[in-house]
Amino acid sequence: MKTIAHRGGMDRSMQNAPAGVRLAVQQQMDGVELDVVRSVGGGFHCAHFGWSPKSDLNDCLAALAPGMGLVAHLKGDYTEADLSRVMEAIAQQVPLAQVIFASHRTAVLRRLRQLMPDARLARFGLIPALSALWRRQPWDCCMINHLVLPRRLVQALQRRGYEVVASCVWELRSRQSVRALGVDGAFVNL
Secondary structure, rough: OOOEOOOOOOOOOOEEEHHHHHHHHHOOOOEEEEEEEEEEOOOOOEEEOOOOOEEEOOOOOOHHOOOEEEEEEOOOOOOHHHHHHHHHHHHEEEEEEEHOOOOOOHHHHHHHHOOOOOEEEEEHHHHHHHHHOOOOOOEEEEEHHHOOHHHHHHHHHOOOOOEEEEEEEEEEEHHHHOOOOOOEEEEEEO
8 A cells, every 4th residue: 555645744734844844854754735726926836725825836746755655635616727737846856657647527637638648546535536436437447535444445446446545544543453454545635
């Protein structure tokens, strides 16, 4: 099971910040999830909410260890031009083969799939995961809160060819119970 540091470190000063990414590197996480938000000037920063502290996306990416995976959680709506710019910004520092682009918005993922057919895409939520059982969706990975994630759903999604990642796992005991679900990965809160 791959472990992905949720927003880097969960301490307020470390969330979506280079310090959080460095903590994930120190803890030997397989990857880090960063919330990516468009800046007014056309660039990108990392922040969970608009009012939370912001870090420049490039600074966070520079803190990643070589070979470390990235889940770029695209917050809000993104036009095709925005998506092209964010992919280019990330590709300058991280090989796109190591990146999963995630969103809560199916429309954003559809646009991304058209722009980059080979991109790894992920959709958050239980309802979208259930919809993937009936109809093929544009994403490759389902990210579902571990509290509502039964083993049968994990297995059914995996049979349909989806990766399944559990979120947001707090302590070691929870990590062990999530591992027992047979998920491909888990967002862990450091």
